[in-house]
Amino acid sequence: MKPTPDWIKNILNPGRRSFMKTAAAGAALSAAGGLVELATQKKEAQAFAYAPHYTDDQLTTVVTSCDHNCGSRHMLVAHKKGDVIVRLSTDDGRYQENGSFGKDTAEEPQLRACLRGRSYRARLYSPERLLYPMMRVGKRGEGKFKRVSWNEALDFIAKKMIELKKNYGPTAMLDQAYAGTSYGALHKSDQIEGLLARFLGMFGCRTNSWSVPSYQGTTFSSRMTFGTIEDGNEDDAFAHSKLIIMWGWNPAYTFHGGNTFYYMRLAKQNGCKFVLIDPQYTDSAATYDAWWIPIKPNTDAAMLAAMAHVIFSENLHDQKFIDKFCQGMDAGTMPEWAKGHENFKDYIFGKSDDTPKTPEWAEQICGVKAADIVKLARMYATTKPAALKASWGPGRNAYGEQYNRMAAAVQAMTGNIGILGGCAEGVGKGWHAESVAYPYDENANLWWASIKSDRWAHCVLNYPNVKREEIGCWPRDDELDGKIPNIKGIWWHGSDWFNQLTNINKEIKAIEKLELVVCADSTITPSGLWADVLLPVATHFERHDVALPWYKGHYYIHRPKTIAPMGESKTDFQIFTELAYRLEALDPSLKDFGRRYNPRADRSYFDNDDAVDEAYLVAWWKKVQDHQGVTMSWEEFKRRGVYKFKFDKPLVAFREQIEEGEPFPTPSGKIEIFSTTLAQVKDWTKTQYGYPIPAIPKWIEPFESLNHPKVKQFPFHLITPHPRWRTHSIFNNIPWLRETYQQEITLAASDAARLGIVTGDIVEVWNDRGRCVVPAYVTERCMPGVAVLHEGVWMDLDKNGVDRAGNPDFLTLDEPSPAGAFAYNTILVNVKKTQLEHRPGWDSLVTARSIVFRRDT
Numbered sequence: 013m014k015p016t017p018d019w020i021k022n023i024l025n026p027g028r029r030s031f032m033k034t035a036a037a038g039a040a041l042s043a044a045g046g047l048v049e050l051a052t053q054k055k056e057a058q059a060f061a062y063a064p065h066y067t068d069d070q071l072t073t074v075v076t077s078c079d080h081n082c083g084s085r086h087m088l089v090a091h092k093k094g095d096v097i098v099r100l101s102t103d104d105g106r107y108q109e110n111g112s113f114g115k116d117t118a119e120e121p122q123l124r125a126c127l128r129g130r131s132y133r134a135r136l137y138s139p140e141r142l143l144y145p146m147m148r149v150g151k152r153g154e155g156k157f158k159r160v161s162w163n164e165a166l167d168f169i170a171k172k173m174i175e176l177k178k179n180y181g182p183t184a185m186l187d188q189a190y191a192g193t194s195y196g197a198l199h200k201s202d203q204i205e206g207l208l209a210r211f212l213g214m215f216g217c218r219t220n221s222w223s224v225p226s227y228q229g230t231t232f233s234s235r236m237t238f239g240t241i242e243d244g245n246e247d248d249a250f251a252h253s254k255l256i257i258m259w260g261w262n263p264a265y266t267f268h269g270g271n272t273f274y275y276m277r278l279a280k281q282n283g284c285k286f287v288l289i290d291p292q293y294t295d296s297a298a299t300y301d302a303w304w305i306p307i308k309p310n311t312d313a314a315m316l317a318a319m320a321h322v323i324f325s326e327n328l329h330d331q332k333f334i335d336k337f338c339q340g341m342d343a344g345t346m347p348e349w350a351k352g353h354e355n356f357k358d359y360i361f362g363k364s365d366d367t368p369k370t371p372e373w374a375e376q377i378c379g380v381k382a383a384d385i386v387k388l389a390r391m392y393a394t395t396k397p398a399a400l401k402a403s404w405g406p407g408r409n410a411y412g413e414q415y416n417r418m419a420a421a422v423q424a425m426t427g428n429i430g431i432l433g434g435c436a437e438g439v440g441k442g443w444h445a446e447s448v449a450y451p452y453d454e455n456a457n458l459w460w461a462s463i464k465s466d467r468w469a470h471c472v473l474n475y476p477n478v479k480r481e482e483i484g485c486w487p488r489d490d491e492l493d494g495k496i497p498n499i500k501g502i503w504w505h506g507s508d509w510f511n512q513l514t515n516i517n518k519e520i521k522a523i524e525k526l527e528l529v530v531c532a533d534s535t536i537t538p539s540g541l542w543a544d545v546l547l548p549v550a551t552h553f554e555r556h557d558v559a560l561p562w563y564k565g566h567y568y569i570h571r572p573k574t575i576a577p578m579g580e581s582k583t584d585f586q587i588f589t590e591l592a593y594r595l596e597a598l599d600p601s602l603k604d605f606g607r608r609y610n611p612r613a614d615r616s617y618f619d620n621d622d623a624v625d626e627a628y629l630v631a632w633w634k635k636v637q638d639h640q641g642v643t644m645s646w647e648e649f650k651r652r653g654v655y656k657f658k659f660d661k662p663l664v665a666f667r668e669q670i671e672e673g674e675p676f677p678t679p680s681g682k683i684e685i686f687s688t689t690l691a692q693v694k695d696w697t698k699t700q701y702g703y704p705i706p707a708i709p710k711w712i713e714p715f716e717s718l719n720h721p722k723v724k725q726f727p728f729h730l731i732t733p734h735p736r737w738r739t740h741s742i743f744n745n746i747p748w749l750r751e752t753y754q755q756e757i758t759l760a761a762s763d764a765a766r767l768g769i770v771t772g773d774i775v776e777v778w779n780d781r782g783r784c785v786v787p788a789y790v791t792e793r794c795m796p797g798v799a800v801l802h803e804g805v806w807m808d809l810d811k812n813g814v815d816r817a818g819n820p821d822f823l824t825l826d827e828p829s830p831a832g833a834f835a836y837n838t839i840l841v842n843v844k845k846t847q848l849e850h851r852p853g854w855d856s857l858v859t860a861r862s863i864v865f866r867r868d869t
Contacts, residue, residue: 066093075107075653077559077569078129079552081191081226082739084270085559086125087569087654088132095575097553100125100133108656109644118248118278120656121271123567127749128739134746136551136578140536143579146546152523153809155541162580162618165545166587170594172528176500177217182460183497185217185528186468190507192742196557196571197449198628199584201506204457205448208505211588213458214609215595215602219497220457221465222486222700222832225512227439229407229833233416234438236687238666239677244440246663247271247564251278252433255395257287257388258302259312259419261403264295265736268403268440269564276300285395287388289315291731292758292800293793305388306795309729310714310838311378312406315385316418317711318374320360322389323425329393330427337670338424339678340686340708347680347688356421356685356708369711377711377719379795393426397433404439405733405837410714412833417709421685429683430670432662443566443663446639449558449632450585451611461497462486462700466514466826466834469522472499481702484832494698501528505584508741510539511807511819514834515826517782520813532587537741538806548581555583556625558632566657568636570650573622583621585610590618685709696830703830715825716840718797726779726840728763728799732820735802744806754852755818756789758800759843764790769845776814776846777801779823779839785850786818788843799843803836808851816851 071091078085087103102125105115116122135141145165150156176184189201189208200206203221212218224231234241247269250256256279263272280286286302288294289312293304307315323329334341340350342357354364362368371382371389392398402419406412416438428434463471464484471483480494487493502523504510510519523529523542531543534551552559554577559569577583593606593615610617613624633646642655649655668674675681679688691707693699706712716722718729734740737749744750757777759769769775771790776783777799786801794800801820808817815822825835 066091066098071098074572074574075569076553076571076574077123078125078132079195079559080128080739080742081195081562082126082128082267084123084267084565085195085562085569086129086270087123088125088129090553090574092575097133097136097575100130102130103654107652107654109648109652111652118251118275119658121274123270123565123569123654123656126267127752128737128743131743131746131748132553134748135535135743136553138535138745140745141578142534142536142540142546142548143581144548145580148544152529152544153520153542157546162582162590165547166591166594169528169530169545170591170598172501173215173217173595174598176528177215180498180500182217182492183219183495184500185212185215186219186221186497186499186502187212187459187505188221188465188468188502188507188509189505190509191562192506192508192740195506195562196552196559197447197632198557198625199552199555200448200450201584205452206505207450207584207588208503209458210451210456211592211609212503214455214592214605216458216460218459219499220459220462220486221468222462223464223466223484223828223834224832225408225465225834225836227404227407229409229412229829229831230402230404230416230438230440232413232831232833233407233420236689237417237420237438237678237684238436239679239684241439242441242444243665244437244442244564245435245665246442246566247275248662249432249434249664250275250399251282252662253279253284253397253399253435254433255285255287255391255398256300257289257392257398257400258296259289259400259402260406261401262290262294262296262733264299266403266734269442270561270567271565273299285391287391291729291795291798295736305380305384308377308379308718308795309731309798310406310409310717311374311719312415313411313418313709314369314374314377314711315380316415316422317360317369317709318371318382318385319389319392320356320418320422320425321369322371322386323393323422324357324360326390326393328390329425333427333429334425337429337676337683339680339682339684339688341421341425345682346686350686350691350707353686353691353707359708359710379718392422396428397431398426398428399433399435400428401435401437405731408834408836409829410716410827410833410835410838411712411829412835413705413829413831414709414712417685418711420683421709424683424685430664430666432664434664436665440563442564442665443561443657445560445568446632446636447560449628451609455608460492461495463497464700464828464832465509466828468499468502468513469515469518470826471497472522472525473518475499479697481697484700484702484828486700487698500526502526502530504529504531504533504539504543506533508533508537508539510542511537511741512804512821513826514821514824514828514836515781516807516815516819516822517813518826532584534581535745547587548579549587550577550581550583554578554581556622556629558629566659566663568649568655570653572650582618585625586618586621589613590615701830701832705830714838715827715835716838720840722840726842727797728841728843729797730777730799730801730820730823730839730841731837732801732803732824732839735804738802738804741804741806744804750852754787755802755805756787757818757843758789758791758794760794760796760798761790761792762796763799764788767844769843773845774848774850775843776848777818777820777823777841777843779841781825782813782815782822784815784818784820784822785846785848787850787852799841810849814848816849818850 146157596605
């Protein structure tokens with residue numbers, strides 16, 4: 013073949029010569045024929061750099077929702093061509109009853125999805141999507157699997173479950189379900205109401221995980237103080253606040269309600285003032301021009317105690333409210349049977365320990381100037397109504413329950429509970445959804461042992477030489493009370509807990525001792541890499557259900573089966589039903605297990621669930637109509653896709669108690685600053701808490717803090733807040749979201765300068781529990797001595813066990829508070845520049861370019 017002449021090269025690459033020379037060459041080529049049209053004649057383009065978007069009239073539009081516990085579940089609108097979703101949009105006002113395009117009111121706000129929800133198509137069609145049953149062929153954690161049939165996978169699991177139950181007893185299987193990615197009215201993953209809990213309970217072999225990672229300290233506080241975790245106003249009440257204190261709360265990242273920002277914007281427009289107490293200056297603080305009060309992590313209870321001291325000392329408390337509604341706030345509100353016990357006011361003034369909890373005392377602990385504590389206390393006590401929003405993050409600490417209880421005491425002493433614009437929030441759950449469509453009966457939450465969720469590895473590694481208080485054994489009234497569970501298998505359902513619980517290195521040691529690990533998920537997660545069997549679960553786009561608001565919001569969203577299940581994926585309900593039939597065939601004592609587990613179905617449900625799911629949801633909607641006064645028919649609900657409740661006035665927690673005199677659901681019928689339940693415990697080792705908890709809120713020194721002697725070796729206090737671009741570990745593998753942000757450790761500028769670190773440098777973060785590698789981000793928006801590393805990134809271990817992705821749970825301590833609060837934010841670490849490898853994700857720098865951009869700036 014002859015080489016291409018230069019004059020033809022010049023035509024095909026006109027940048028090499030001037031236009032005039034190229035035109036001349038083109039004329040010469042014209043005389044020769046051949047390529048002349050390329051150079052000289054116009055022709056309509058026949059190709060595009062990208063495929064043109066389909067127009068709406070070419071697509072089918074289906075209303076559905078998000079599926080995760082990010083603080084809400086917003087509307088998604090799937091636009092599909094055939095059986096493929098080609099794009100996602102969200103609520104624009106037209107879908108609800110009497111809706112129209114653009115409708116968006118305080119009574120019926122739009123349920124607009126965030127960037128995470130809008131990116132869901134990338135998750136649905138992700139390379140990490142799990143489409144077929146898989147079984148491990150390599151070592152645990154090596155990530156080597158082979159594809160198998162459903163028969164092979166389920167037969168293996170069924171036989172192994174029978175074997176474990178026979179050999180090790182009714183505690184051999186550990187339930188680690190959570191509301192990660194299978195949470196609806198029917199297809200529900202949950203620790204208590206979930207499908208797995210009922211399945212293992214009916215099977216007769218289940219150890220329960222009883223503490224909730226997100227807010228166990230807060231849950232405890234709410235139950236001890238108010239008698240319920242439904243202690244939160246709906247977010248429309250924020251619009252009426254004159255002061256909002258965001259204590260450890262960053263609603264720009266963690267919504268805590270579907271339309272939180274909408275109502276807070278209304279409050280700002282009405283003149284509301286904002287305060288942020290947090291180790292870092294957050295985007296929420298910037299949005300609302302908040303007064304930022306930096307505080308040392310894990311010292312919040314001390315600052316709140318000092319605020320109480322100011323309020324009492326200056327007679328700013330609401331004594332009438334205290335006398336009428338509180339127990340144990342002062343000597344006059346103590347019950348007769350507890351006259352010898354300490355009350356809250358006496359503790360604050362130091363009558364028993366000779367330590368008045370003054371602002372000067374607190375300044376030495378929490379690093380907040382005494383003058384600022386006085387100013388904030390006066391501001392809060394003299395502004396009505398005021399919302400002290402005590403968020404969950406500061407409660408994810410050693411003795412985090414004391415922070416929550418102290419916040420509740422300060423809320424109560426100022427009379428800001430049960431009033432519009434105030435705030436009683438601990439857990440803060442608002443309006444109650446009708447949440448269960450599948451069978452929920454006496455079998456729903458059976459267990460033969462129940463331990464604190466993040467103590468399973470400690471239990472497995474030290475069995476049987478474990479004290480019940482070490483693992484938080486829940487008391488029973490039978491011969492199994494206090495018996496240490498002999499855990500030999502784990503089932504992960506709707507959870508990525510191996511990646512998300514504390515002290516991952518300890519989990520790695522423990523999982524080697526197990527005989528069965530099952531992971532049921534729609535995505536191959538880091539937890540899945542440590543499993544023996546992977547079961548592909550249909551996403552919420554591929555099954556019929558109804559979305560429930562999580563935490564706050566008063567609405568229901570219909571979730572039709574938008575597309576057919578991809579690959580060989582099945583719903584959780586199908587999997588457990590089929591397994592129940594297989595188990596009953598192996599064990600005569602499990603007679604009719606399949607039919608009892610799913611009474612509306614026979615075994616054909618595994619291949620066709622449509623009619624059965626519809627029947628469950630129709631019956632559930634009848635309960636919604638009967639219990640909540642909904643008049644919309646099921647068919648109309650399906651047609652529109654959403655039902656939004658309208659109320660005459662904002663929903664305020666405990667309005668009935670304050671305005672109408674109804675008792676609080678506590679033993680005394682009052683707000684219990686002095687807890688009847690805690691004061692009457694005789695033997696703490698025989699409670700689920702294991703160790704003493706004071707009857708009134710108190711400041712207790714944490715395991716680790718900037719005031720601890722270990723700070724000489726590990727000078728940074730690490731906190732691990734939730735990121736905006738993930739929901740825990742969900743969405744970590746979405747390239748769109750990683751282009752906006754890369755996992756990185758935030759350092760104060762003064763600390764970084766001392767260590768010679770600039771933004772983009774790769775650093776090691778380590779302590780005596782583990783080590784991870786991550787880029788640094790340097791800013792003035794972080795308190796010196798504090799480092800910030802967001803939770804949830806997918807672990808990636810090198811041959812020496814160093815995490816190259818920057819997962820902070822290699823550094824956390826698996827020692828929870830007595831009340832069960834996870835110590836996710838009680839971490840001392842050291843930081844230095846490193847040559848160790850950093851790997852930002854499974855698709856690496858191909859798409860995740862944010863670190864490159866940051867380094868260039």
